[in-house]
Amino acid sequence: MMKICIYGAGAIGCYIGGRLRASGSHVSLIGRARIGDELRQHGLSLSDYRGQRWHVEPNAIVFATDVSAAQDADLVLVTVKSAATAAAAAELADVLKPNAIVISFQNGLSNTDVLHRALPHHTVLEGMVPFNVVHDGHTFHQGSEGELEVREHAGLYAFLADFKRAGLPLIEHFDMLPIQWAKLLLNLNNSINALANLPLKTELSQLDYRRCLALAQREALTLLRAAKIEPAKLTPIPAHWIPRLLNVPDLLFTRLGAKMLTIDPQARSSMSDDLAAGRMTEVDWINGEVVRLAQQLGREAPVNARLIELIHRAERSEIRPSWKGSELLAELLIAGPGTDRL
Numbered sequence: 001m002m003k004i005c006i007y008g009a010g011a012i013g014c015y016i017g018g019r020l021r022a023s024g025s026h027v028s029l030i031g032r033a034r035i036g037d038e039l040r041q042h043g044l045s046l047s048d049y050r051g052q053r054w055h056v057e058p059n060a061i062v063f064a065t066d067v068s069a070a071q072d073a074d075l076v077l078v079t080v081k082s083a084a085t086a087a088a089a090a091e092l093a094d095v096l097k098p099n100a101i102v103i104s105f106q107n108g109l110s111n112t113d114v115l116h117r118a119l120p121h122h123t124v125l126e127g128m129v130p131f132n133v134v135h136d137g138h139t140f141h142q143g144s145e146g147e148l149e150v151r152e153h154a155g156l157y158a159f160l161a162d163f164k165r166a167g168l169p170l171i172e173h174f175d176m177l178p179i180q181w182a183k184l185l186l187n188l189n190n191s192i193n194a195l196a197n198l199p200l201k202t203e204l205s206q207l208d209y210r211r212c213l214a215l216a217q218r219e220a221l222t223l224l225r226a227a228k229i230e231p232a233k234l235t236p237i238p239a240h241w242i243p244r245l246l247n248v249p250d251l252l253f254t255r256l257g258a259k260m261l262t263i264d265p266q267a268r269s270s271m272s273d274d275l276a277a278g279r280m281t282e283v284d285w286i287n288g289e290v291v292r293l294a295q296q297l298g299r300e301a302p303v304n305a306r307l308i309e310l311i312h313r314a315e316r317s318e319i320r321p322s323w324k325g326s327e328l329l330a331e332l333l334i335a336g337p338g339t340d341r342l
C-alpha cells in the first residue's frame, strides 16, 4: 500500500489525513506534541457540514513530532502555514525518498516555489483546499463544501483511489495558477474576517464588511486584468462579478449570495484562528501577493496594503481588535479609492 504523510498536523492536515486514514489508507502525521497528545488521548474525530462523522482510534494513528515519519512516504501533503514552509522544505530535503511526490495544500501562490527550491529533484505540485476546517474541542470539522484541486501529474495515479475512497477525490488541472488566484481572491476576506473577529457567516452577512472585501477584490482584479491572468471560476458566478454581488443589500445577498453563506455558523478564516492563537498570520502570502503584483506592474494596491498593516498591527497587539464594518470600510476608503469605487 502507498504511504501518505501529512506534514503539518493542524486543521487541514488532521482533517485530510484523518479522512484518508478513516477509509483505510496508510497515513502518518507530523505535527506538534500538543496535537500528538490530543490524538493519543481522544483519537481523531472528524465531521462535516452534511452531518457525516468519522473516527480513527488512537492505536490506528501514526504521529511524529519530527520529519523521520516522512522518510518512507510515497506522497507528502504539506499543510503547515506559509511561514513554516521553508523550514518544512529544508527538513524534507534530508529524508524524502527520491521518487516521493509532494503536494502543497496551502493558501497563497508561493509555497510550491519554496518547496521546489529545497527539493529540486522531487515532483512538487500545487494543491488547493476550498473548504474551511475548524478544530473545535477534539473534532476537526469541515464547515463548507468543495473538492480538493491539484496540478495534474502521472505520478498521482497511484493515489487517486485513496482520495476517492476517503470521499475527497482529487480534481486534477493542467494549470493551477488561475485556480490559485481565484482562491486568493476569496482569501482576501481572511484578513477582513480576522479584523472583524466574527464568524465568517456573521461577517459576510453584513454589507459594510462585504464592501471591504469588494474593494480588496476589485483592486486585485484590476491588476490581474493588467497582468493578463484570468482567475478560474470557483463559485457559481465568475470571479469578476463577485464584487458586484458583494455590494447588494443584505436581504438580497441572503438570496443571491446564498452559496457564500452556506458555511458552518461558527467557522472563521484560518487567519482569524491565527490571531486568536497569537500566531503570525499568512497576510504577507495572501494580500501580499496583490501588493507584489502591483509592484511588478509599476502600480499600487493601497487597500490590500492597508489590510496588511492592520493585520500586522493586530499581530503585535496584546488586545484582539474587533473592527466594526463601517469603521473598517472608512479606513480602507481613506487608504484607497475613495467613495466613488463603492
Ligand SMILES: NC(=O)C1=CN([C@@H]2O[C@H](COP(=O)(O)OP(=O)(O)OC[C@H]3O[C@@H](n4cnc5c(N)ncnc54)[C@H](OP(=O)(O)O)[C@@H]3O)[C@@H](O)[C@H]2O)C=CC1
Binding pocket: 007, 008, 009, 010, 011, 012, 013, 030, 031, 032, 035, 065, 079, 080, 081, 082, 084, 087, 088, 105, 106, 107, 108, 129, 130, 131, 132, 133, 134, 269, 270, 279, 282
Ligand atoms: N483552516 C482552514 O480552514 C483552511 C486553511 N487553508 C490553508 O491550509 C494551510 C494550513 O492551514 P491550517 O491547517 O489552518 O494550519 P494550522 O496552523 O492549523 O496547522 C499547521 C500545523 O502545523 C504545525 N507545524 C508547523 N511547522 C511544523 C513543524 N516543523 N513540525 C511539526 N509541526 C509543524 C503547526 O504548529 P504551530 O502552530 O505550533 O507552528 C500547526 O499545528 C494554510 O496555508 C491555510 O491558509 C486552506 C483552506 C482552509
Ligand SMILES: CC(C)(CO)C(=O)C(=O)O
Binding pocket: 107, 129, 130, 131, 132, 133, 186, 187, 190, 268, 269, 270, 271
Ligand atoms: C476556506 C477559507 C476560504 C475560509 O475559511 C480559507 O481558505 C481559510 O480560512 O483560509
